[in-house]
Amino acid sequence: xxxxxxHTPKPLLVVGGKPxxxxxxxxxxxxxxxxxxxNHAYLxxxxxxxxxxxxxxxxxxxxxxxxxxxxTAGGIANALPLLGNQPxxxxxxxxxxxxxxxxxxxxxxxxxLAHLVMVNNPPQHVKGDFSLLAGKLSxxxxxxxxxxxxxxxxxxxxxxxxxxxAAKLAPLLTQAMRASxxxxxxxxxxWHDIGTPERLQKIDALLRVGFA
Numbered sequence: 049x050x051x052x053x054x055h056t057p058k059p060l061l062v063v064g065g066k067p068x069x070x071x072x073x074x075x076x077x078x079x080x081x082x083x084x085x086x087n088h089a090y091l092x093x094x095x096x097x098x099x100x101x102x103x104x105x106x107x108x109x110x111x112x113x114x115x116x117x118x119x120t121a122g123g124i125a126n127a128l129p130l131l132g133n134q135p136x137x138x139x140x141x142x143x144x145x146x147x148x149x150x151x152x153x154x155x156x157x158x159x160x161l162a163h164l165v166m167v168n169n170p171p172q173h174v175k176g177d178f179s180l181l182a183g184k185l186s187x188x189x190x191x192x193x194x195x196x197x198x199x200x201x202x203x204x205x206x207x208x209x210x211x212x213x214a215a216k217l218a219p220l221l222t223q224a225m226r227a228s229x230x231x232x233x234x235x236x237x238x239w240h241d242i243g244t245p246e247r248l249q250k251i252d253a254l255l256r257v258g259f260a
Contacts, residue, residue, distance in 0.1 A: 057091040059141035060098060061248055064255025067098065068242060070105070072139050077106045079150035081137060085130045087112040087123040122215040125206040133203055140197030144251050146238040147198050155200040161229040162221060163200040166193035167239045177218075178225070178232070185232040187222040193232075196239055 059069035069086075076084060084107050088095050092113055102109030112127035124131075124138065135156045137149065147165055155163035164185060169176045169192070176192030178185045205224060209215045224230045240251045 055091070057088065057094055058242070059088075060094060061242065063144060063242070063248060063252040068144060069095065069099070069141050071144060072141070073099070073102070073105045073107060075146075076137075076139070076149055079148070080153070081149060082107050084109050085112055085127050086110075086141075087114060087118075087127045089114040089117040089123075117214065118212070119214045120217040121206060121209060121220055122213055124201065124217075125209040125211060125215065128203055128206065131203065135200055135202045137200050138198070142242050143197045144238070144240045144242060145196065145198065145235075147196065147235055149198075152198075152200055155231070158231070159229075160231050161202045161205040161224040161227075162231075164221075164230065164232045165196040165198040165235050166232050167196045167235050169194045170241060172241070172243065178221075180232045180234055183231050183233075184228060185221075185225050185230045187218075187225050193234060196235060197241075 060067045062068075063071070073084065084102060086095060086099070086109060088111065092111070096111055099105075099109055110130050112123070112130055114123060114126060117123075118126055120140075135158075137152055137156070139149075152163070152165070164178070166178065166180055166185075173194050177195045178187050179190030179192045180186075181190060205220055208220075221230060240247060242248050242251065
């Protein structure tokens, strides 16, 4: 995303007149999620300065800063003291979507370790990530879909991670899938991975004319 991210963290990049992360905040609050934890590393103080305590959005925001980027799983593990011991919803800050977050509340009350929202494979990720069959996800076989970056997790999924160490999410999910402890759903609505300046410009243009 450089040069756009040389001075601005990706979640604060503007599409449709608002930072990406503000779109998430507004939709989360609208879905009834008011207690929000944001982890950050690169230029993270800009995120705190922009969003504050979240009160202007109807939210209560707490922050989990990382001295160095801890990857997805490491960052979540680092934030667990703020997240508590109940399942929680995670939304990646570098995607744009219209996923109904309220519909994921039922996934917060299951014995599974994770529930992932899957999407059709975009051109930049044609091989996909995991296959979905009868509501269960697998990393081993079948036609694969792409993980949207939106999921519900049990804190116990991260119990093996040493606090403060970087760790990727995929190996944890794969292990849990082999124990049949990861469910999923196929979402067919608006979803964009904001991974390049060109994709950012595309979704910005779509939003400005009301087609996203």
